[in-house]
Amino acid sequence: MSDVAGLGDMASADLPVAPGLGSGDGGAGRPGRETLRLFVRNRAAVAGVVMLLGIIFMTVAGPRIYDHDPKDIVARPLTPPGEIAEARLGTDYLGRDVLAGVIGGGTTSLTVAAMAAAMVLVIGISIGALAGYYGGWLDSALMRFTEFFQVLPALLFAMVLVALFEPSMWTIAFAIGVVAWPGIARITRAEFLRLKNLEFVRASRAVGATDWRIIRRVVFPNALPPLIVSATLIMGTAILFEAGLAFLGLGDPNNTSWGLMIGLNRGNFLTAWWSVTFPGLAIFFTVLSFSLIGDGLQDAYNPKLRGR
Amino acid sequence: MLRSIAARIAQALGLILAVVCLNFLLIHITPGDPATVIVGESGAGDPELLEQIRAQYGLDRPVIVQLGSYIGQVATGDLGDSYFFNQSVTSLILQRLWPTVLLVGTALTFAVAAGTMVGVATARRPESPLSHGATVLALVGFSMPVFWTGIMLVILFASAWKLLPVQGWHDVSYAPGLLGNVADVAEHLVLPALTLGLIYLAQYSRLSRASMLEVLESDYVRTARAKGLGERRVVYKHALRNAIIPVVTVIGLQFGALLSGALLVETVFNWPGLGRLAFDSILRRDTSVLLGVLLVSSGMVIVANLLTDLLYTVIDPRIRLRERTNV
Numbered sequence: 094m095s096d097v098a099g100l101g102d103m104a105s106a107d108l109p110v111a112p113g114l115g116s117g118d119g120g121a122g123r124p125g126r127e128t129l130r131l132f133v134r135n136r137a138a139v140a141g142v143v144m145l146l147g148i149i150f151m152t153v154a155g156p157r158i159y160d161h162d163p164k165d166i167v168a169r170p171l172t173p174p175g176e177i178a179e180a181r182l183g184t185d186y187l188g189r190d191v192l193a194g195v196i197g198g199g200t201t202s203l204t205v206a207a208m209a210a211a212m213v214l215v216i217g218i219s220i221g222a223l224a225g226y227y228g229g230w231l232d233s234a235l236m237r238f239t240e241f242f243q244v245l246p247a248l249l250f251a252m253v254l255v256a257l258f259e260p261s262m263w264t265i266a267f268a269i270g271v272v273a274w275p276g277i278a279r280i281t282r283a284e285f286l287r288l289k290n291l292e293f294v295r296a297s298r299a300v301g302a303t304d305w306r307i308i309r310r311v312v313f314p315n316a317l318p319p320l321i322v323s324a325t326l327i328m329g330t331a332i333l334f335e336a337g338l339a340f341l342g343l344g345d346p347n348n349t350s351w352g353l354m355i356g357l358n359r360g361n362f363l364t365a366w367w368s369v370t371f372p373g374l375a376i377f378f379t380v381l382s383f384s385l386i387g388d389g390l391q392d393a394y395n396p397k398l399r400g401r
Numbered sequence: 402m403l404r405s406i407a408a409r410i411a412q413a414l415g416l417i418l419a420v421v422c423l424n425f426l427l428i429h430i431t432p433g434d435p436a437t438v439i440v441g442e443s444g445a446g447d448p449e450l451l452e453q454i455r456a457q458y459g460l461d462r463p464v465i466v467q468l469g470s471y472i473g474q475v476a477t478g479d480l481g482d483s484y485f486f487n488q489s490v491t492s493l494i495l496q497r498l499w500p501t502v503l504l505v506g507t508a509l510t511f512a513v514a515a516g517t518m519v520g521v522a523t524a525r526r527p528e529s530p531l532s533h534g535a536t537v538l539a540l541v542g543f544s545m546p547v548f549w550t551g552i553m554l555v556i557l558f559a560s561a562w563k564l565l566p567v568q569g570w571h572d573v574s575y576a577p578g579l580l581g582n583v584a585d586v587a588e589h590l591v592l593p594a595l596t597l598g599l600i601y602l603a604q605y606s607r608l609s610r611a612s613m614l615e616v617l618e619s620d621y622v623r624t625a626r627a628k629g630l631g632e633r634r635v636v637y638k639h640a641l642r643n644a645i646i647p648v649v650t651v652i653g654l655q656f657g658a659l660l661s662g663a664l665l666v667e668t669v670f671n672w673p674g675l676g677r678l679a680f681d682s683i684l685r686r687d688t689s690v691l692l693g694v695l696l697v698s699s700g701m702v703i704v705a706n707l708l709t710d711l712l713y714t715v716i717d718p719r720i721r722l723r724e725r726t727n728v
Contacts, residue, residue, distance in 0.1 A: 241419050243654070244702045245695070248661030249679060253695055256683045257427060329544065336546045337665055341680055355549060359669075362552050370556075373549035381544035388540070 131393035138389020144382035148375075152199035161193035163349045171365040183367040185358050194354050195371050201350035202379070205266050206331035212270025213277055213327050218313075218320065220274070221281025226289055226308055236282070239275045247272040248337055255343045262345045269334045273327065280323055284316035318394040322387050329383035336376050351376045409710055413703045418472070420699045424692045425471045429464065480696065481689040485682070490693040493678065498697070500570055501674030505663050507590060508597035509652070515598075516605025517648060521636060523606070524613035524644075535606055542603025547662045551596040551669040558592060565592050568671045593670045597662050601655070605648055613644040646717060653709030657702045 132138055161167070166188040167179040174183035174191070182192040224235040254268035288294060289312060297311045338344060339352030340359075351372040358368035455461045459470060474481075480490035523532035558565050570589045616622060617640055625635045664676030671677065675694050682690035 241416060244416055244657060244699050244706065245420070245423075246657040246660040246664075246698045246702060248658075249664060249695055249698055252664075252679065252683060253427065253691055256686075256691060257430075257688070333546055337548065337661075340546070340548050340665065341668060342684065352546070355546075355552070359552075362556065366556050369549070369552050373546065373553070376546050376549065377541075377544050380546075381540065384540050384544050 128390075128393045131396060132389050135389045135392060137385050138392070141382045141385025141389060144378055145386065148199060148379050148382065149203070151196055152203060155196035155199075159193065159196055161190050163189060163194040163197040165189065165193075171361060171368070173365075174367045182371050183365065185354070185368040186361045186365070191354075191368055191371055194349050195351070195375050198349045198351040198354060198372060199375065199379070201262065201345065201348040202332055202335055202352070202376070205262050205269070205335045205345075205350075206328055208262070208266035209269035209273065209331040209334065210324065210327045212266060213274045213331070214320075214324055216270060217274035217277025218281050221278035221283075222285055222308055222313065222316075224278070225282035225285025226304070226312065228286075232282075235278075239278050242272070243275045245272065248334065251334060251338060252341065252343060255338055260338075260343050260345055262348065265335060265338055265343070265345060268338070269331050273330060273334065277320070277323055277327065280319050281316060284319060285312055288312045288315050318390075322391045322394065325383055325387035325390060329380040329387070332376060332380050332383070406711070409707060413707050416703050417700055420696055421472055421475050422468065424475075424696055425468050427692060428688070475696070480693040483682070483687050483690045485685045485687045486690075490689050493690060494675065494693055494697050497673060497675050497678045500672055501660075501663055501667070501676065503586075503590065504593055504597065504667065504672060504674060505659055507594040508601065508663070509659060511594060511598040512601035512605055513648065513652065516602045517609045517641075517645065519602070519606035520609025520611075521613055521641065521644070524610045524617060525636065527610075527614060532610075535610065539603040539607040542600050545600070546665075547596060547600055548665040548669050550599060551593070551666055554592055554596055555669070565589075570672055589670075589672075593666050593672050596669070597659070597666045600662065601659065604651070604655075608651055609644060609648050612647045613640060616640045616644045619643075642716060646713070649709055649712055649716065653706045656705040657698075660698050660701065 161179075167190045168177055168184050168188050170184060170186050170188040172184040172188070174181060176183075179190065182190075182195065185191055185194070220235050220239065224232040224239075251268040251272045254271060255264055258264045285308075294307060294311055297307050302311070335344070335350065336352030336355070339350045340356040342356055344350050344353040344356070346353075354372040355369045358365065362369045452461075459467060462470075478491050480494070482489050483493055486493055519535050523529070523535045526532055566589050570586050613636075617636075622635060622640050625639045626632075630639075660676075663674065664679060666672065667674045667676035668680045675698060679691055679694045682688075682694070
């Protein structure tokens with residue numbers, strides 16, 4: 094992270110739930126109409142959505158339209174972009190098509206990031222919800238545990254995990270999930286602490302709802318807005334993590350990814366700028382799209398905090 | 402006050418102990434028998450040799466006894482040996498610690514100083530083009546993979562314009578004497594520190610802008626203005642002191658991320674620090690070095706957190722340490 098660990102914490106800064114979301118059951122988790130209206134009026138956020146859709150389209154449909162295997166050697170190594178039709182963005186140090194790599198690399202980056210983000214959310218929300226809802230010794234114990242994970246330099250710990258257990262898409266997603274959850278746990282805990290004694294939660298308890306039902310159906314839906322924002326930002330973080338690991342040679346060697354391309358061409362970037370620049374731009378725009386969407390969601394949920 | 406500092410130090414020691422236990426756990430859940438790794442491929446077929454190695458390294462003892470002796474070892478500064486460098490891990494790490502501290506310290510100082518300045522300037526005129534520009538830059542800075550930023554800077558500053566050195570931290574021949582030495586290192590430090598600092602510059606400017614905007618709306622700032630203080634004094638003396646607290650918090654929280662970033666930057670620039678060491682030991686499957694680096698870097702994060710906690714009490718005497726520990 095890069096800003097990895099702190100990002101979630103920055104997003105957590107006081108997020109009051111939008112009015113109208115406080116009804117507990119049934120649909121409360123969906124962004125309200127007002128939120129949606131604010132979101133689509135935010136040009137930067139819409140640009141983020143368009144950018145992300147473009148990247149997803151490129152990743153899913155790209156290989157069908159541009160039918161080149163990123164592993165095939167198509168021309169002389171280090172051919173500059175624009176010289177030959179087989180490799181419009183040039184070739185890498187082995188003579189592979191950079192454009193095909195940029196198109197094909199997205200699958201690995203996005204899949205690993207999505208798996209990792211899912212894992213981050215499951216671990217973070219579970220720990221945060223338990224700590225915040227039950228409080229007491231359980232809270233102290235879980236928060237000590239969270240603190241412990243926060244002092245481990247995330248990327249280094251992920252490197253150690255991947256290095257110890259052979260790189261594959263699963264171990265990489267697992268490693269990112271294990272190191273990146275503390276921010277989400279803290280946000281969830283803060284929300285649960287804030288919500289658990291509000292009237293509607295007390296009312297549910299009074300009518301005899303079990304703790305599990307209250308956590309799942311009453312408190313959690315109301316804690317969603319800041320979590321949706323963080324989940325979006327976590328996707329960006331996870332992509333940066335995957336790219337960093339792949340760059341260090343800890344990517345899945347069987348699947349082209351943007352970070353892996355940059356890592357492999359590291360020795361040649363002074364003679365062949367294109368071999369590292371284009372994959373890097375792909376990472377940049379993907380992370381940027383998630384950041385823009387996350388910021389837009391945050392502003393839409395909290396119009397008062399706009400521009401902060 | 403003294404008691405709460407003692408409590409924080411005890412907590413820090415507890416965390417370090419936990420990292421040591423984690424290291425031990427990682428060694429033990431790793432697939433593969435450590436004895437076979439030690440004897441290497443040639444000796445793995447020989448059961449007698451394996452037994453002997455197990456007894457020699459204490460691998461035949463109960464796990465809890467092994468944990469105890471591992472903790473004892475680490476406490477005396479023994480982190481094992483690197484089989485590749487054929488040297489003790491501790492001495493390897495000590496050699497590489499200083500370059501990393503130098504890199505991280507420079508980048509952090511640059512990011513905090515410049516970031517706070519940008520944040521304050523933009524908070525005073527929230528609708529100015531500079532302010533919007535800074536917001537965009539913060540987003541861009543966050544979205545770039547740090548190793549790629551480094552490569553791009555090298556292509557720009559070192560290759561296209563041939564301004565700065567791009568590899569390592571010393572030229573083969575540098576001017577003799579202490580001054581020449583320092584100048585040479587400083588020259589090599591510019592690009593890596595800039596690369597690492599830029600990301601955090603973006604984040605700190607955004608953060609200090611937000612907290613400054615909030616503080617500038619508060620009553621005491623209005624009072625300060627009402628009693629006729631100059632704007633400069635209001636902003637830099639009265640408001641900044643409160644506005645900087647969230648920045649300090651985030652420095653502590655993000656120190657681990659900063660070290661992780663340094664790891665990537667060191668790899669790009671061949672900077673001979675801990676990150677480069679970790680990278681090399683991954684390539685060589687030198688697990689003891691890797692775990693040693695993990696332990697020492699976690700220790701650095703713990704110390705950084707302790708220092709930021711102490712810094713709070715200096716910036717804002719109202720904050721007492723005890724209150725912070727349960728946040």
